[in-house]
Amino acid sequence: MQQLIWKSVPVPAKEVSLAKVLRCGQAFRWKNIDNVWSCTLKGRVVFLKQDDSNLYYSSLASITDQQQQQQQQQQHDDTLAVIKDYLNLEINLEKLYELWSSKDPNFQKKSGAFSGIRILRQDPWENLVSFICSTNNNVKRISQMCDNLCINFGTYITTHNDIKYYEFPTPQSLAHESVEQKLRDLSFGYRAKYIYKTACQITNSPNGLADLVGLRSLDYKTCHTELLKFTGVGPKVADCVSLMSMDKHDVVPIDTHVWTIAQRDYKFKTGSKTLNSKVYVQTGDFFRELWGEYAGWAHSVLFAADLGDLNNGVNVQDGKAIKNGGNIKKEKVKKENDTNSDKENLGIMQQQQEEVIIYSSSGRPLRGKRKLQMINQGVIKKVKKE
DNA sequence: TTTGAGCCTGCGGC
DNA sequence: AGCCGCAGGCTCA
Numbered sequence: 001m002q003q004l005i006w007k008s009v010p011v012p013a014k015e016v017s018l019a020k021v022l023r024c025g026q027a028f029r030w031k032n033i034d035n036v037w038s039c040t041l042k043g044r045v046v047f048l049k050q051d052d053s054n055l056y057y058s059s060l061a062s063i064t065d066q067q068q069q070q071q072q073q074q075q076h077d078d079t080l081a082v083i084k085d086y087l088n089l090e091i092n093l094e095k096l097y098e099l100w101s102s103k104d105p106n107f108q109k110k111s112g113a114f115s116g117i118r119i120l121r122q123d124p125w126e127n128l129v130s131f132i133c134s135t136n137n138n139v140k141r142i143s144q145m146c147d148n149l150c151i152n153f154g155t156y157i158t159t160h161n162d163i164k165y166y167e168f169p170t171p172q173s174l175a176h177e178s179v180e181q182k183l184r185d186l187s188f189g190y191r192a193k194y195i196y197k198t199a200c201q202i203t204n205s206p207n208g209l210a211d212l213v214g215l216r217s218l219d220y221k222t223c224h225t226e227l228l229k230f231t232g233v234g235p236k237v238a239d240c241v242s243l244m245s246m247d248k249h250d251v252v253p254i255d256t257h258v259w260t261i262a263q264r265d266y267k268f269k270t271g272s273k274t275l276n277s278k279v280y281v282q283t284g285d286f287f288r289e290l291w292g293e294y295a296g297w298a299h300s301v302l303f304a305a306d307l308g309d310l311n312n313g314v315n316v317q318d319g320k321a322i323k324n325g326g327n328i329k330k331e332k333v334k335k336e337n338d339t340n341s342d343k344e345n346l347g348i349m350q351q352q353q354e355e356v357i358i359y360s361s362s363g364r365p366l367r368g369k370r371k372l373q374m375i376n377q378g379v380i381k382k383v384k385k386e
Numbered sequence: 387t388t389t390g391a392g393c394c395t396g397c398g399g400c
Numbered sequence: 401a402g403c404c405g406c407a408g409g410c411t412c413a
Contacts (some may be wrong), residue, residue, distance in 0.1 A: 025408070135409040141396065142408095189394025194410080234410045255408040275409095276388075303408085 002160060004047055004058040009080060011055040015093050017116030018050055024304040025139050026120050026244055028130050028146040029168070033161055040150070040157055042082050042123075045165045057083055060165075062157040088121045091294075100291055100298045106265050107291075107298060110305045117301045119244060124212050125202070126168040127245035132194050132232040134240075148186045149195075153179075171209060174199035194232025201230055220248045235280055243296040252287040252299045254280050261306060262286065 018037050022030040030039045037048040043065065047058040059079040084090070097115065101108035133145045146168075153169035174195060183192035205211040215223040223246050227238035239253035252258065259275050262268040262283050270279045291298040 131408095132410095136394080136407060137409090138396080138407055184394085187395060190392090190410085191394080232410065236409060240408090253408085257408050274389085278388095307408095 002060060002158075004060070004160075006047075006049075006056045006058050007080070008054045008056050009084075010053060011050070011089065012094075013050060013052050014115050015089070016050070016055070016087055016118055018048055020114065020117050020304060021087075021120065024117060024300065024307070026300070027122060028133075028139070028143040029150070031163060033163070038160070038163075038165070040154075040165050040167050041086060043157070043167060044079065045157055045160060046079060046083060048083070055083075060158050060160060062155075085121055088118055091118070093118050093297075096294050096297060097301075100294075100301075103292070104290055104298075107302065110265075111301050114301055114305045117304050119249065119297050119300055121247070122245040123168070124215070124241065124245040125171060125209055127241050128198065128212070128227070128230065128233070128237075129168075129174075129195055131237045131240045132198060132230075133188070133191055134237065135191065135232070135234075145186075145188060145191075148188075149174075152182070152186065171199045171202035175203040191232060197231035198233070216246050220251060223248060224251075235277065239284070249297060250288050250293050250295045252284045252295050254283045257306070258299065258303065259283055261302060265302075266290075 019032075022032075022037055022039075027039070030037050035049055038045055040046070043062065045060040047060075049056045057079060059077070093116065097111060101111065129149070130142065130146055133142050137145075149169050150166035151164075153173045154166035155169075157165045157167060159165070177196075179199070180192045180196040183195060188195065202209060202212060207214070215226055218226075220242060223242050224235075224238050227233055227241055228235070233241075236253050236255055239251050242248040243251040243253060254262075254275065256275060259279070266286070268283065268286055270282055272279045275283075287299060288295045
């Protein structure tokens with residue numbers, strides 16, 4: 001196994017908490033092995049860890065890149081620049097927390113145990129596809145789907161700690177007609193078509209990905225409108241992408257969860273029982289007026305704090321103080337294990353799904369893990385696929 | 387212009 | 401055991 005060479009950069013933990021930022025539902029591909037975070041980013045594997053005052057980073061290039069680098073004597077490693085850009089490190093988070101606390105008593109009250117939560121500056125294409133996957137879905141399955149995209153359509157980079165690292169697939173690699181069915185076989189459901197079509201829209205665009213990335217320099221309204229043109233992208237997903245990869249820091253994506261926070265914690269009343277488009281805009285405006293130009297950042301803190309209540313409840317039961325406790329870490333390790341075992345099963349699942357359709361007694365076709373279970377049990381009726 | 391089915395799968399509750 | 405309802409929405413009529 002290749003030995004990692006670590007370098008450090010002074011970054012206080014209050015400026016970024018890797019454990020929170022990389023697990024709060026912004027990005028879905030980061031692995032955590034023995035407190036080291038890893039993910040492919042711009043053609044290399046990036047490794048991150050931290051203590052109270054420093055961020056430690058390392059990287060591994062792909063095999064071909066390594067050879068190229070050895071041939072060119074001068075190797076310029078821009079990994080630090082990539083990380084700084086990805087983590088949006090030039091933006092001072094502690095000052096923003098003070099600002100939001102001064103404007104909003106509820107923020108002051110809730111944010112205490114949730115320092116270091118910032119908005120990443122993600123790759124627009126990966127961000128877009130990830131959030132197309134996010135509809136009617138949970139973080140665990142979104143993560144599995146992103147992994148599956150990389151494994152099945154992404155370029156292999158290298159292996160470390162027995163983990164194979166792949167790049168996030170390009171639009172070109174997803175813009176083939178066979179992709180939709182293959183994604184359905186991989187349990188993407190109705191999102192299969194959205195991803196295929198969106199990939200085609202990018203490849204058919206005059207300047208390809210550059211047109212998508214170019215939305216960064218346009219105003220929010222134009223950016224939002226352009227994003228809505230992609231299949232499978234509605235107001236919420238367009239806002240997630242605007243906030244998380246298009247530099248629109250004041251955008252607050254409104255999902256049912258955020259709407260609940262607005263009504264419950266801020267007594268925000270709209271007179272509507274459903275989150276229709278008018279209410280969607282009103283709620284976003286409300287938070288923007290409350291928190292200001294980095295409203296989207298503030299929202300992610302309260303969002304995480306709200307999800308964190310579950311873990312806090314467990315801690316309180318254990319009679320321990322609430323502090324990013326070990327409970328959270330245990331949960332994460334378990335998640336990694338689940339993901340890995342799913343990867344191992346993937347090949348089997350694909351093979352068998354091509355051959356048979358298995359129906360439950362209720363007549364519903366079985367898929368994914370449940371189907372695999374049934375096959376292993378050997379107590380189901382099999383029907384040849386036409 | 388606005389509203390509500392229907393959509394895929396996984397999971398937890400009954 | 402199986403069925404139901406729902407999860408951090410979008411499309412289409």
